[in-house]
Amino acid sequence: MASETFEELKVFVGFGSQDAANLRALAGPAEPLLPEVVGRFYDVIFSNPQARNVLQGGDEQVERLRETLTKWLVGLFGGVYDSAYLESRFQIGVTHVRVGLPQKYMPLAMEVVRRSLVDGLRTQSIPDLDEKLRSLHKLLTIDLTVMLESYQQIRWEQIRELERTAVAAKLSRAEHLAEIGQLAASLAHEIKNPLAGISGAIQVIGDSLEAESPYRSVVHDILGQISRMDATVKDLLLYARPTPPQPSVCAVARLVPRVLSLLQEEPSLRKVQVEFHNSHPDATLYADEGQLEQLLMNLIINAAHATADGGAIHVEAVCRGDRTLLIIRDHGIGMPPDVQAKALDPFFTTKAKGTGLGLAICRRIADSNGGSISLESEPNKGTVVTVDLPRHVNGHQTRDT
Ligand code: HEM
Ligand SMILES: Nc1ncnc2c1ncn2[C@@H]1O[C@H](COP(=O)(O)OP(=O)(O)O)[C@@H](O)[C@H]1O
Ligand SMILES: [Mg+2]
Incomplete structure (x- = not known):
């Protein structure tokens, strides 16, 4: 943590040399209170199942913690709040992140420390106590902020590391x-x-x-x-070697029957029925017609491969605002989630004679024509492939428009 940040914290809460002197003056009165403060601190931790869970080191660890917490408390009243102080406080935060203490327990535990210190000091007759307690509050808030900063810093490091590996x-x-x-x-x-x-x-x-x-x-x-x-x-x-699309407005009512006639010789389609539900007779698409034929052929052939003899495949177009959805539905073998997750990847196939390129080509065609493709599938229930494409010229998102 940068020492400017520490200075900023001090300036923010108005912590100055008078506060340092006030805290130094509290050192004597605070000393007899410390065992009580530490005891109260661990009572609270042990009464909280989640916080207690962090203490996996047995009695030995708890003993060590009583000592380190006492030292920490003594440090509060040391009167010196320099960069070494800052660094040690920051490291305490790092230790807590390392032992897996959820961040929320830091402010909560600090509140416990604050209350038992203040209650204890109030039982003594200390001149200008309120003034001195104000200094203590400022310092505890600074300490807490510094410990939370280490949570923040470690989290940033983790995010950066994740990004690096993802990239x-x-x-x-x-x-x-x-x-x-x-x-x-x-x-x-x-x-x-x-x-x-x-x-x-x-x-x-x-x-x-x-x-x-x-x-x-x-x-x-x-x-x-x-x-x-x-x-x-x-x-x-x-x-x-994908070719850039040459889009034009095409009518779905002509496109689908043309694809079906192109597929007449396709062996996998001989024993299944393809039904075209022409529910939007005026549905159009703004896309490369040849590429769309390719896309539909791939999807219908996949559906046929998944369908038992005598089954049916449904092709439908639905208009939604300036988009047209081409929906290819089968009631075939479907895909388990792991297959579905990879189905669009190039060279992924579950078929002995497959190339694994059909859906990868479809995805590329959909992408380059300003659309997208999505799969919904359930084993033994079937698959629905939805291709979302621009409906009109102006619905098309090209780079040069
Ligand atoms: C205001 C709040 C707290 C303060 C000031 C504080 C203070 C400290 C200090 C000074 C250390 C030693 C640091 C080091 O060796 O680097 C430490 C360690 C540790 N603290 Fe805290 N602590 C706080 C809250 C908590 C809470 C709520 C828990 C809950 C279980 C906790 C669990 C631990 C554990 C497990 C360690 C490591 C102990 C070891 O194995 O050496 N602390 N803490
Ligand atoms: N309609 C479908 N029903 C069930 N599984 C499918 C369907 N479409 C694609 N798949 C699965 O996705 C995989 C990849 O498909 P694709 O890219 O077309 O390659 P290929 O057909 O050559 O295997 C297929 O092997 C199959 O497991
Ligand atoms: Mg295929």
């Missing part, structure tokens, strides 16, 4: 993701072209086979696997 964790995560992103992008690029070549060649072979050839189904399987790889590579590129 460090964020930075290393961001760097890590940027590296993975770059790696993924270059890898995806390397894979994309040969994959297209292989796919073309296999198709040529397939076309040359007799209609009844047993190899036709093999070729079909190979093409299926290749298209899965192609989808993964596309996801990787989409995630690692």
Whole structure:
């Protein structure tokens, strides 16, 4: 604690050399009172279960405390209130933080000390007692403030430390993701072209086979696997190399059916029903249409993966002020809280064949289009994904508007 702060405290309560002299004059009368004051202090602590709990060191500790408190009391009447005094008082505060004494007990305990000292001194005939007691009150308030300052200082240090570790964790995560992103992008690029070549060649072979050839189904399987790889590579590129959105006003009533028709060939959707509740036929979105299609496809495919055969998925748009909410609801397997907490992270997947990029891409699309995405899920009940997007041109928060 800075010595200017100590000076400031003294000035604030008007503590000067006369107060120092007054306290010095109380030293003699106070001395016989100290055992009583200390006794009263520990009676109060021991009658409070929470405060008593702090005393874990047994009789030995209590004995030590009686001595240190007595010394502390003697110090009050020493007549010297310099920076060494300040430092020792500040350290007492530090000790209490270290032993885990809740801060509230400092002013409360000080009140006990104050009362028993004053009551004891009043039983004696001391000239100008009121004047001298005023000096004692000033000093006890200064002492208390200094001890509370150490609580404050340690708390600041703890907050700064927390911030430092949080920032460090964020930075290393961001760097890590940027590296993975770059790696993924270059890898995806390397894979994309040969994959297209292989796919073309296999198709040529397939076309040359007799209609009844047993190899036709093999070729079909190979093409299926290749298209899965192609989808993964596309996801990787989409995630690692996001394109800036080109927003326009799109009608939800056209967007959703278009997405559903794009998904017609999607195997995971064959055994589930997607129902579009067109309850706001004039609902619009101001966003990049291609990116929104991507987002909806990812969400509907996820919902389908979670849904048992014959189940239904519901897609709905709700207008709220200048926002439009796209809600994708399923009644599938749902997510336990730990999965839900990580579901939006890139590369997080619980599926053997998943990339873990679907929701990460959705989040990025929502973010870059001035929106947000949230999940609500309960195991075995289902999942609701809500995408909140601007409804009109002026509802869009871009950096250049
Ligand atoms: C006005 C209030 C108080 C004053 C002036 C005071 C004074 C002191 C002093 C002078 C020390 C020794 C400091 C050191 O060694 O650095 C100390 C330590 C300690 N105090 Fe207090 N105290 C106060 C309130 C309390 C309260 C309410 C508790 C509640 C349990 C408490 C528990 C302790 C404990 C556990 C230690 C450490 C003891 C050890 O193991 O050495 N104090 N206190
Ligand atoms: N509708 C849903 N119901 C249950 N779990 C889901 C749903 N959507 C996403 N998840 C969970 O979130 C994880 C991450 O999803 P996503 O990022 O799309 O990657 P992927 O689908 O490749 O696993 C999934 O593996 C799954 O565990
Ligand atoms: Mg997915």
